[in-house]
Amino acid sequence: MSWEENVRKVIPYVAGEQPNQPGMIKLNTNECPYPPSPEVKKAILSLEPEKMRLYPDTDAAELTNALAEYYGLKPEQVFVGVGSDDVLAMAFLTFFHSDKPILFPDVTYSFYDVWADLYRIPYHRCALDENWHICPQDYMADNGGVIFPNPNAPTGVEESLETIERIVSANRNVVVIVDEAYVDFGGHSALPLLEKYDNLLIVQTFSKSRAMAGMRIGFALGNEKLIRYLRDVKFSTNSYTMNYASQVIGLEALKDDGYFHTITQKIVDTRERAKVKFRELGFRFPDSKTNFLFVTHKVMPASRLFAALREKNIYVRYWNKPRIDNYLRVTIGTEDEMNRLFAFLEQYLQNRS
Amino acid sequence: MSWEENVRKVIPYVAGEQPNQPGMIKLNTNECPYPPSPEVKKAILSLEPEKMRLYPDTDAAELTNALAEYYGLKPEQVFVGVGSDDVLAMAFLTFFHSDKPILFPDVTYSFYDVWADLYRIPYHRCALDENWHICPQDYMADNGGVIFPNPNAPTGVEESLETIERIVSANRNVVVIVDEAYVDFGGHSALPLLEKYDNLLIVQTFSKSRAMAGMRIGFALGNEKLIRYLRDVKFSTNSYTMNYASQVIGLEALKDDGYFHTITQKIVDTRERAKVKFRELGFRFPDSKTNFLFVTHKVMPASRLFAALREKNIYVRYWNKPRIDNYLRVTIGTEDEMNRLFAFLEQYLQNRS
Numbered sequence: 049m050s051w052e053e054n055v056r057k058v059i060p061y062v063a064g065e066q067p068n069q070p071g072m073i074k075l076n077t078n079e080c081p082y083p084p085s086p087e088v089k090k091a092i093l094s095l096e097p098e099k100m101r102l103y104p105d106t107d108a109a110e111l112t113n114a115l116a117e118y119y120g121l122k123p124e125q126v127f128v129g130v131g132s133d134d135v136l137a138m139a140f141l142t143f144f145h146s147d148k149p150i151l152f153p154d155v156t157y158s159f160y161d162v163w164a165d166l167y168r169i170p171y172h173r174c175a176l177d178e179n180w181h182i183c184p185q186d187y188m189a190d191n192g193g194v195i196f197p198n199p200n201a202p203t204g205v206e207e208s209l210e211t212i213e214r215i216v217s218a219n220r221n222v223v224v225i226v227d228e229a230y231v232d233f234g235g236h237s238a239l240p241l242l243e244k245y246d247n248l249l250i251v252q253t254f255s256k257s258r259a260m261a262g263m264r265i266g267f268a269l270g271n272e273k274l275i276r277y278l279r280d281v282k283f284s285t286n287s288y289t290m291n292y293a294s295q296v297i298g299l300e301a302l303k304d305d306g307y308f309h310t311i312t313q314k315i316v317d318t319r320e321r322a323k324v325k326f327r328e329l330g331f332r333f334p335d336s337k338t339n340f341l342f343v344t345h346k347v348m349p350a351s352r353l354f355a356a357l358r359e360k361n362i363y364v365r366y367w368n369k370p371r372i373d374n375y376l377r378v379t380i381g382t383e384d385e386m387n388r389l390f391a392f393l394e395q396y397l398q399n400r401s
Numbered sequence: 402m403s404w405e406e407n408v409r410k411v412i413p414y415v416a417g418e419q420p421n422q423p424g425m426i427k428l429n430t431n432e433c434p435y436p437p438s439p440e441v442k443k444a445i446l447s448l449e450p451e452k453m454r455l456y457p458d459t460d461a462a463e464l465t466n467a468l469a470e471y472y473g474l475k476p477e478q479v480f481v482g483v484g485s486d487d488v489l490a491m492a493f494l495t496f497f498h499s500d501k502p503i504l505f506p507d508v509t510y511s512f513y514d515v516w517a518d519l520y521r522i523p524y525h526r527c528a529l530d531e532n533w534h535i536c537p538q539d540y541m542a543d544n545g546g547v548i549f550p551n552p553n554a555p556t557g558v559e560e561s562l563e564t565i566e567r568i569v570s571a572n573r574n575v576v577v578i579v580d581e582a583y584v585d586f587g588g589h590s591a592l593p594l595l596e597k598y599d600n601l602l603i604v605q606t607f608s609k610s611r612a613m614a615g616m617r618i619g620f621a622l623g624n625e626k627l628i629r630y631l632r633d634v635k636f637s638t639n640s641y642t643m644n645y646a647s648q649v650i651g652l653e654a655l656k657d658d659g660y661f662h663t664i665t666q667k668i669v670d671t672r673e674r675a676k677v678k679f680r681e682l683g684f685r686f687p688d689s690k691t692n693f694l695f696v697t698h699k700v701m702p703a704s705r706l707f708a709a710l711r712e713k714n715i716y717v718r719y720w721n722k723p724r725i726d727n728y729l730r731v732t733i734g735t736e737d738e739m740n741r742l743f744a745f746l747e748q749y750l751q752n753r754s
Contacts, residue, residue, distance in 0.1 A: 051576050051600045052626070054499040054545060060636030066456060080454050088450045097441045100615040100650070101433050103608070106416060130483060133639040141519075146407040166494075166637040192407060223404050247404040255456070262453040262645035273405070283413030284519040286486040292615035293646040297453070 061162040069361045073388060075379040076363040078340050080259035082311045082382070085304035091297045104292040111299045115267055118302060119239060124272040127279060130289050132229055132253035132266030137163050139249060139268065142281040143223035144169045146192030153182060155371055157201050157227065180205045180334045187215045194219055197227040199235045202365065202377040204336030206235050216245045223274065225249045230338035232257035232312050233319070239269065246271040256339055257312050258301055265290070265298045315339050319380045325390050329397060340379045348397060350374045360392055414515040422714045426741055428732040429716040431693050433612035435664045438657035444650045457645040464652045468620055471655060472592060477625040480632060483642050485582055485606035485619030490516050492602060492621065495634040496576035497522045499545030506535060508724055510554050510580065533558045533687045540568045547572055550580035552588045555718065555730040557689030559588050569598045576627065578602045583691035585610035585665050586672070592622065599624040609692055610665050611654055618643070618651045668692050672733045678743050682750060693732045701750060703727045713745055
C-alpha cells in the first residue's frame, strides 16, 4: 500500500487564465477595469511594518464594523473572508452537512460542484429554463441546502426578489445561499429579506465592483446565528485568515462610496453600449445585470471566435461544456478596451461573412 | 426541523488573546519581538493599487521560486498558503483521508484535534514521555497519518533527526507531517530527509522567525507528488488565497537573509539568558529550541502567576489542560521585555516566599 491511497483526490477548479502580455485586453475573469479608490494609495502608505510582526485582528473588526454599518446590520451579522471563494467554501463546509443533495443551477459558477466534491456533499443540478432563468419549483424538492448566484454567472441573468423569496421561504429547514458577487452592477440584493429569513446567507466580494481581486476580500451577511456557525468553522480552520494589509486597505476602499458608485456606473454604461454593439454585430445574449455579457453569435462558433480573439491577445472566457459551448463570457472593460474588441470583431466577422 | 440540524458543529480553536494595551508586554502568541526586515518598508512602497484590481498570481510563483531556491528544492516541491495553519488544514483535508486514526502527541499544537474534528478524521493522541519526548514506538501502530511539530509546541522540545527518520520510515504507507513552525531558533529541519522519503511533508511559516504573522504566509516542502495533491485541494477551495501584498512583501522579507539570521540569533541569545534567569527564580522547563520557554515554578502555581502577570499587562499563555496546567508558555521577547518580566517575577515571588 502507498500513502497515495489515503489521499483525497479531487478534480480541481480551473480558474480563468491570468495572462500577462503587454497590450493585452483582459476580459476573461470579470475583474474591474478601473483601479481601486485613490484612498487605497493612502492606505498602502499607512501600512506599518512593525504591525506585520503581530497576528492580524482575527475578527477584522474595523472592516466588519464598517461593512455592518454600510449594509445597516449588526457587526454580528457580518463575516469576512479571503475572497468570496473562501467565504463560500466555508459556508459549504458549515451549512451543507446533510445527506440530502444540495441544489444549484446546471449553468452557474463552476466552483459549486468542486466544493461539493471536495467535501463529499451530494448535489443535484437544476436546469435553467431556455431563457437561463431559474425554475423556482425545482428548488421545492427535498434537499440539503440551496445555492445560486444572483445575478447568475456566467449568464448575467438576474432573478427577481420575489423568486428569491419563494425559494428561501420554501426552504426554511436548510440554508439558502445567494451569491451576490455581481449584484453591484444594477442588480437587487436580497438584503431586505434578511430580517424575515434566518436561513438566508448573502455572500458578496470586493473582487469585482470594488476593484480589489488582488487583495482577497469577501464577506457574508446573515442572521447572527448563521454567522456564528460560520465563524466557528473559520476558527477551526485558521484563526487569522485576512491579513493586516487587506484589513487596512479594504476598509479605506469601502469608505470611498463616491468612487465606488462612479466606477460601477461607468461599467454599467459601458455594458449598455456594449449590448447595442454586440447586437449590431449579430450576437445574442441574455440581458445582463453584471459586469460581463454572455454572448453567442448567429453564425460564428464561439470556440473559433475565442481562438481568434486569443491570437490578438484579447482574452475572454469560454467553456467547452454542455449548453454553453457556443457562448463567450466577455467581461466589461474600459471604453477603450471595448472599442478595440469591437473593432476586431467587426473586421473579423466581416471578412468571414 | 430547523436548518440548524444540518449545520456542521465544531468546538473552535481558541487562539491566544490579542490584547492591545499601551505598555503591555505581549509574550503569549510566539510572535517575533522585532519588526520584519527593513526591505519590507520598501516592498510596501512598491505596492501598486492598479495591480490590486487583478487577481493575484494563483501560484505565488515568485515567492514559491524564491523559497525553492532558498531550500535547494524545485518549485514543484513548494506549496504556499495563508499562514501555516492554512497549509496544515489543507494537508489534513488532503492526506488524512483514511478511516484509521491519525497520530499526534498528547501535548502539542492545539489545532490538530480541531482540524481532525472539523474534517471528521479519527485520531489518537500518543503520550509524550515524562521529559516531554515522543516515544517513537507509539507511531509504529497502524494509522491513517502522523503529525507532530518539531520542535514541539508548547513544550519547546526538539526530537533528533534519527527519531524523525524512524517515524517517517516506519510509516511509508501514510503521510507524515513535520510542523517546523519553530525550527529556525536552533532546531534541525527534516529537510535532508525529503530526498529519501516521499511520504514526508514539512511545514514552515513566516509568522515566527520571519516576523510576519500579520501577513499570513506559510509553506510546505515535500516531493512533487505530495505537493501536487495539496495544490489540487487548494485549487478546489479557493484559487487565489495569498494576496498580492503578501506575495510582494513575503518575497522581499525572504531575500534579506542577513536580517533573518540577525534577529533569530538575537532571540536565541535572549532565550539562553532567560533560561539562566528562570532557573535562578526557581522555575524548571524542558530545554527549548524555540522562541518560547515552557516553564513551571517549584512552588507558585502557574494559574496564579498567569493571573498576576496579566494584571501587570504581561501576557503569557496558560492552558488549563491535563499535564500542562501548572506550566506557562512564555514567548521570548526583546531583552528589555524579558528584563521587565524578570523584575516583576523576582519581586512577586520574593513577596510570596
